[in-house]
Amino acid sequence: MQQKTNLRKEEQAQKLKEFIARFSANASKSKQATSRKKLLEKIVIDEIKPSSRKYPFIKFDLNRTPGKQILNVKNLTYINENNDILFENVSFSLKSGDKMVIIGNDDIAKTRFLEILIGKRKPASGTVEWGITITPNYFPSNNQEYFNESQSIIDW
Incomplete structure (x- = not known):
């Protein structure tokens, strides 16, 4: 779920960067580019911590030691x-x-x-x-x- 959210944020950030690069020199769109630059700065992509488990496994704990x-x-x-x-x-x-x-x-x-x-x-x-x-x-x-x-x- 967090990966999906981060992916959406990354896509949005990429679109904003493209817009800023395209229109920052254009006089009629420079205000929009500045506004989008501020939006880009507000986007926070959360860090996904890697799992501490290198080798996933299924563990069956015994309630009691089995008899003979x-x-x-x-x-x-x-x-x-x-x-x-x-x-x-x-x-x-x-x-x-x-x-x-x-x-x-x-x-x-x-x-x-x-x-x-x-x-x-x-x-x-x-x-x-x-x-x-x-x-x-x-x-x-x-x-x-x-x-x-x-x-x-x-x-x-």
């Missing part, structure tokens, strides 16, 4: 509204330090799987148990509900 048990999933099955089985009998256990990757061709199945893990949807069968020190969360690929679409990314 992170996530335990047993026989997870999901059937959609059309009675299509998106996944069936998925079982796994994650311990502290483990990593997991979800790979598949069906984006909807992967999304439903994650929504079940965080408790946003109910499975057709199976259980999801998070460790007692874990707070599950999820940032969806379609995240329009989290943002005000009328704002630009800079204004946000």
Whole structure:
């Protein structure tokens, strides 16, 4: 926002400088040129301080140190509204330090799987148990509900 304002001020200052250069020697326009010179002196372009962050990053602070048990999933099955089985009998256990990757061709199945893990949807069968020190969360690929679409990314 400050950049936009500064840009407008710079454009205005440039136009005033051009006018002054063109008409300051002209007797009939010298008063206008003097007036514009005073206007030019009043324009203050604010200094934009560079960010102190050289390398932007996302940091997730831990509320508690995770325990040994992170996530335990047993026989997870999901059937959609059309009675299509998106996944069936998925079982796994994650311990502290483990990593997991979800790979598949069906984006909807992967999304439903994650929504079940965080408790946003109910499975057709199976259980999801998070460790007692874990707070599950999820940032969806379609995240329009989290943002005000009328704002630009800079204004946000």
